[in-house]
Amino acid sequence: MRIDDTDRRLLAAIEDGLPLAPRPYAAVAQRLGLGEADVLTRLRRLRADGIVSRFGVIVRHHELGYRANAMAVWDLPDGQVDDVGRRLAGHDFVTLCYRRPRRLPLWPYNLFCMVHGRDRDTVREQIARLNAEHGLDTHPHDVLFSRRRFKQRGARYSMRGAA
Amino acid sequence: MDAKDRQIINALQGGFPVSETPFAEAAARLHMTEDDLIARLRRLCDEGHLSRFGPMYNAERLGGAVTLAALAVPDERIEAVAAQVNAHPEIAHNYARAHDFSMWFVVAAEQPEQIPAVLADIAAETGLPVYDMPKLEEYYVGLRFEL
Numbered sequence: 003m004r005i006d007d008t009d010r011r012l013l014a015a016i017e018d019g020l021p022l023a024p025r026p027y028a029a030v031a032q033r034l035g036l037g038e039a040d041v042l043t044r045l046r047r048l049r050a051d052g053i054v055s056r057f058g059v060i061v062r063h064h065e066l067g068y069r070a071n072a073m074a075v076w077d078l079p080d081g082q083v084d085d086v087g088r089r090l091a092g093h094d095f096v097t098l099c100y101r102r103p104r105r106l107p108l109w110p111y112n113l114f115c116m117v118h119g120r121d122r123d124t125v126r127e128q129i130a131r132l133n134a135e136h137g138l139d140t141h142p143h144d145v146l147f148s149r150r151r152f153k154q155r156g157a158r159y160s161m162r163g164a165a
Numbered sequence: 166m167d168a169k170d171r172q173i174i175n176a177l178q179g180g181f182p183v184s185e186t187p188f189a190e191a192a193a194r195l196h197m198t199e200d201d202l203i204a205r206l207r208r209l210c211d212e213g214h215l216s217r218f219g220p221m222y223n224a225e226r227l228g229g230a231v232t233l234a235a236l237a238v239p240d241e242r243i244e245a246v247a248a249q250v251n252a253h254p255e256i257a258h259n260y261a262r263a264h265d266f267s268m269w270f271v272v273a274a275e276q277p278e279q280i281p282a283v284l285a286d287i288a289a290e291t292g293l294p295v296y297d298m299p300k301l302e303e304y305y306v307g308l309r310f311e312l
Contacts, residue, residue: 019217056221058177091304101302146262152247153259
């Protein structure tokens with residue numbers, strides 16, 4: 003997939019949000035000196051290519067009442083981590099799920115899940131459910147609750163996306 | 166927030182139409198009027214329930230790079246180190262977590278080679294080893310944040 007300068011201008015123009023108006027793409031097109039049809043074609047392609055990964059409401063978890071979040075981590079044998087990761091990702095309270103490298107000796111964990119919940123007890127119960135349902139209790143694991151949010155910004159358009 | 170607001174948030178976390186009159190289409194599916202949907206989205210943004218209404222981009226597919234990194238920061242230095250880390254514009258978010266690895270931050274850069282440079286700068290500025298943990302595999306989670 004290739005993106006050109008016009009695509010980049012378009013992505014930059016809508017990164018802070020789409021105009022909340024009946025014909026939002028026409029408004030964006032006018033601002034950029036493009037035709038509405040051109041903008042629609044480009045956005046459909048950017049979405050099909052996965053450059054636009056989601057399109058809709060971008061929620062603030064904390065403001066919506068999901069006040070607790072934890073990073074739950076496990077050390078799983080390399081041959082099992084993909085299977086377990088796919089299964090954990092199927093739970094609706096798991097909002098991100100990644101395999102990452104261990105950093106031995108201090109950091110032995112290779113599977114990372116973000117779990118959001120209304121409070122810490124809920125998050126603890128949810129993680130206990132993951133361990134019980136997927137037989138993970140025997141593997142080394144840890145839970146890192148967030149204590150403070152030092153920074154959360156909307157990055158520039160080309161930098162946005164989950165880690 | 167009322168039941169209709171929650172319905173909007175649950176239904177529109179992905180898949181917003183790319184068409185000439187997308188709000189009218191989305192409103193029809195939600196059994197409300199276009200005007201009502203637009204007014205509610207505006208209010209949900211103004212009141213801070215939504216950070217925005219629009220696209221989310223995939224940094225890697227745009228040619229950029231992202232990583233997650235951790236620092237083991239002594240408690241008494243956490244404020245000062247947070248300031249040092251956050252001074253870099255490439256830091257997308259930064260959380261203190263209850264663990265010896267007490268600071269976790271996401272670095273996002275337009276050019277992949279910027280990532281090791283930023284991490285090296287942070288190591289030099291803080292005098293702390295930086296543990297780089299880029300994703301090796303992503304397991305797909307659904308789009309939904311059910312209210």
